[in-house]
Amino acid sequence: MTKILILEDSPPLQSFLKTLLQASGYELSICDKGLDGFALLSEQSYDLVLLDLGLLDMDGQDWLLEFRQWSQLPVLVLSARDGEIEKVTALDNGANDFLTKPFSANELLARIRVLLRTNNQVSFALQCGDIYIDPNKHIVRVGDNEIKLTKKEYAILLLLFQNKDKVLTHNAILSHIWGEQYINRPEYVRVHVAQLRQKLEANPASPKYLLTEPAVGYRLVD
Structure with a gap:
C-alpha cells in the first residue's frame, strides 16, 4: 500500500x-x-x-x-x-x-x-556490493535485510554513495552533513562511520566497503 x-x-x-x-x-x-x-x-x-x-x-x-x-x-x-x-x-x-x-x-x-x-x-536505487540504498524511499538493505539507520548515518552513507570510489575528507563530510561551523571536528564523522560499519559490514574491524583514508577521510568501494 x-x-x-x-x-x-x-x-x-x-x-x-x-x-x-x-x-x-x-x-x-x-x-x-x-x-x-x-x-x-x-x-x-x-x-x-x-x-x-x-x-x-x-x-x-x-x-x-x-x-x-x-x-x-x-x-x-x-x-x-x-x-x-x-x-x-x-x-x-x-x-x-x-x-x-x-x-x-x-x-x-x-x-x-x-x-x-x-x-x-524512475529508480534511484544505488548499489555497492551487498549494500543497497534507495534515496526515494529512504531504504537501506544489506542483501535481503533492511537496515535501520539514524538520520545522520543515512546522510553520510548517501553522500558516500554519491561519491563512490572517491575520497571524501572529514571536513567535506562535516560541511555537507553538519554545516560549516563543525569543520575540524573529525570525531563527529568517526563515531558515525563506526556505527555504520557495525550495521553494514560483515566484519566491522576489517571493513570491505567503508574504507578509511588515514588522517584524510573515508571512501566507499565495491
Whole structure:
C-alpha cells in the first residue's frame, strides 16, 4: 500500500486529509511537528510527503532544506502562503510541487497521482556490493535485510554513495552533513562511520566497503 506522511498543524485539515486519502486507499502517518516527521522518516518507508509550511516547531522551508540533504522522496507543499516568492523558494528548496490552500479534493488527488507516477517511473536505487540504498524511499538493505539507520548515518552513507570510489575528507563530510561551523571536528564523522560499519559490514574491524583514508577521510568501494 502507498504510504504518505502528512506534516500539518491544523486539526481540521488533518481530519479532512485523513478522510479523503484513506478513502482513496492510501496509508497515512500524520504529525504537526517537523522533528516528529524526521523521526517517522527514519523509522518507516514512505512514498510521498505532504508538507505544510507552518509547522508547530519549525518553518517548512527549513524542513525542506534539511530533508533534501538526505532524501529525494517527493514532497508536495500544501500552504496558505500564496506569494510567488514563497512558492519559488519552496521549489528551490526541494519541493516537487506546491498547492495553495484552499484546494479541492480532486486537485489534491490528481497532484498526488502525478508525483507518485513520476516517482515510480524512475529508480534511484544505488548499489555497492551487498549494500543497497534507495534515496526515494529512504531504504537501506544489506542483501535481503533492511537496515535501520539514524538520520545522520543515512546522510553520510548517501553522500558516500554519491561519491563512490572517491575520497571524501572529514571536513567535506562535516560541511555537507553538519554545516560549516563543525569543520575540524573529525570525531563527529568517526563515531558515525563506526556505527555504520557495525550495521553494514560483515566484519566491522576489517571493513570491505567503508574504507578509511588515514588522517584524510573515508571512501566507499565495491
